[in-house]
Amino acid sequence: MEILNNPWPSPALPGIDHLVPSLRLQSTSGSFEILPGSQQRMYICGITPYDATHLGHAATYLTFDLINRYTRLSGGSMHFVENITDIDEPLLVRAERDGTDWQSLAQKETDLFAADMAALRILAPEWFVPATQVMDLVDLAITEMAKNGFVYSLEGDFYFRTKDLLADLPYSEEECLRIFGERGGDPDRVGKEHPLDPVLWIAHKEGEPGWESSHGFGRPGWHIECAVISLRYLLGEDFLAGDATRTSLIDIQGGGSDLIFPHHFMSAIQVKAITGQQFARGYVHTGMIGLDGEKMSKSKGNLVFVSKLLNDGVDPVVIRFALLRDHYAADRMWSHELLAAAESDVARIRFALSRNEVAPTSAVVAEIVGALSENLDTPQAIVALFSWVDATESGLVGGSAGELARALDSVLGLAF
Ligand code: ZN
Numbered sequence: 001m002e003i004l005n006n007p008w009p010s011p012a013l014p015g016i017d018h019l020v021p022s023l024r025l026q027s028t029s030g031s032f033e034i035l036p037g038s039q040q041r042m043y044i045c046g047i048t049p050y051d052a053t054h055l056g057h058a059a060t061y062l063t064f065d066l067i068n069r070y071t072r073l074s075g076g077s078m079h080f081v082e083n084i085t086d087i088d089e090p091l092l093v094r095a096e097r098d099g100t101d102w103q104s105l106a107q108k109e110t111d112l113f114a115a116d117m118a119a120l121r122i123l124a125p126e127w128f129v130p131a132t133q134v135m136d137l138v139d140l141a142i143t144e145m146a147k148n149g150f151v152y153s154l155e156g157d158f159y160f161r162t163k164d165l166l167a168d169l170p171y172s173e174e175e176c177l178r179i180f181g182e183r184g185g186d187p188d189r190v191g192k193e194h195p196l197d198p199v200l201w202i203a204h205k206e207g208e209p210g211w212e213s214s215h216g217f218g219r220p221g222w223h224i225e226c227a228v229i230s231l232r233y234l235l236g237e238d239f240l241a242g243d244a245t246r247t248s249l250i251d252i253q254g255g256g257s258d259l260i261f262p263h264h265f266m267s268a269i270q271v272k273a274i275t276g277q278q279f280a281r282g283y284v285h286t287g288m289i290g291l292d293g294e295k296m297s298k299s300k301g302n303l304v305f306v307s308k309l310l311n312d313g314v315d316p317v318v319i320r321f322a323l324l325r326d327h328y329a330a331d332r333m334w335s336h337e338l339l340a341a342a343e344s345d346v347a348r349i350r351f352a353l354s355r356n357e358v359a360p361t362s363a364v365v366a367e368i369v370g371a372l373s374e375n376l377d378t379p380q381a382i383v384a385l386f387s388w389v390d391a392t393e394s395g396l397v398g399g400s401a402g403e404l405a406r407a408l409d410s411v412l413g414l415a416f
Contacts, residue, residue, distance in 0.1 A: 001132055005126065011409075047085070047109070048085040086110070088131075166194075253280040257285040287328065292334075318346050368385065368411060369411060
């Protein structure tokens with residue numbers, strides 16, 4: 001796996017003629033704003049490439065794509081970095097089960113992910129960074145944290161000392177302990193200073209891959225990987241020093257709501273331990289997607305894969321539209337009916353846009369942008385779009401279909 005710059009072809013942003021107001025986004029601790037024309041730094045947690053992109057992934061990357069588009073349309077810039085967790089327990093387990101080597105599995109699934117993202121018209125990150133390519137930086141960061149008093153060893157493994165940094169836990173400590181145990185943590189390991197301490201460096205185990213480091217031959221824990229990749233690729237080579245010009249080192253850390261704890265919490269406090277500074281200005285999380293009333297998960301075997309839908313001939317604009325119907329932060333359900341409804345809605349919008357005479361478009365473009373500016377209110381944007389479709393169908397004239405089509409393409413990534 002290699003570090004890639006613009007890993008898949010990004011669609012062009014046609015631009016809009018309307019004023020783009022500040023974007024208000026909801027963070028785990030209140031709301032924050034992205035000002036028009038500002039320079040932003042965004043880090044999104046990428047996939048562990050042991051399986052294909054499912055709709056939950058698609059919904060997550062689509063959400064941050066809206067933020068990326070919006071920021072650029074406002075005249076600002078978005079430095080956007082995404083990682084690939086190409087070394088982790090689930091990847092090794094799946095490779096073993098399938099009798100393949102973990103590197104080829106990771107490469108195959110990453111290629112498929114990039115193809116899915118391109119089909120869904122997600123703007124590519126500036127840097128797409130596999131964890132296996134930053135082992136030297138992880139080593140440097142652990143050394144720096146150790147200097148600052150945040151590292152201890154336990155039977156050859158190295159742990160992060162959370163003790164002084166647990167003030168802002170997102171849930172009660174009891175709840176955090178339970179979730180930590182379910183999501184890769186080891187709260188019950190004997191000898192740890194605090195049950196919530198996450199592992200930073202895992203000593204080599206027979207049959208597993210490993211890397212040389214000043215903490216012995218082994219592999220990194222999960223959270224340190226994102227802490228290091230975000231700092232190095234958003235701040236530059238001198239990342240251990242932080243950035244004294246800013247209160248928070250980056251603007252947005254994002255991912256699914258299942259990453260709130262422990263992953264985003266732990267990577268943020270590790271960044272603090274390395275640099276002494278606050279990590280992100282906002283932590284933005286997307287809801288989970290279920291299928292037909294049940295949670296979608298690999299253990300239930302009910303994941304809906306983007307590549308499968310595309311292979312079945314579903315138009316990518318329909319998938320994108322279906323995912324935009326509900327608010328990004330809400331947990332929601334996917335169903336065959338939802339897809340069918342999106343198909344007929346898209347057909348109706350296309351037909352309206354293809355008419356010679358259409359209802360006035362300037363106000364609806366402003367309404368769509370306004371809805372997005374309020375924490376990406378895509379359901380409201382779609383309501384506005386359908387009032388325009390209704391008006392066009394009832395014979396109102398005076399608009400420019402081209403203007404609206406360009407705006408839908410730029411703001412929502414929907415190319416009708
Ligand atoms: Zn991450």
